[in-house]
Amino acid sequence: MILTRHRRQGIAKLLLNQCSDATVALRVQDDNAPALALYRSAGFRSVAGSN
Numbered sequence: 001m002i003l004t005r006h007r008r009q010g011i012a013k014l015l016l017n018q019c020s021d022a023t024v025a026l027r028v029q030d031d032n033a034p035a036l037a038l039y040r041s042a043g044f045r046s047v048a049g050s051n
Contacts, residue, residue, distance in 0.1 A: 013038065016039075016042045026039060
């Protein structure tokens with residue numbers, strides 16, 4: 001979990017850019033719309049049955 005005061009600063013995007021050539025698996029709660037939007041914008045996709 002990221003503290004509210006550290007959110008929306010572009011830090012996650014920078015980290016995602018650093019691992020663009022790596023295989024990465026993320027677990028995100030279905031109701032975390034900001035995180036889901038971030039990961040989708042970075043090219044991640046949902047995998048069925050991966051909850």
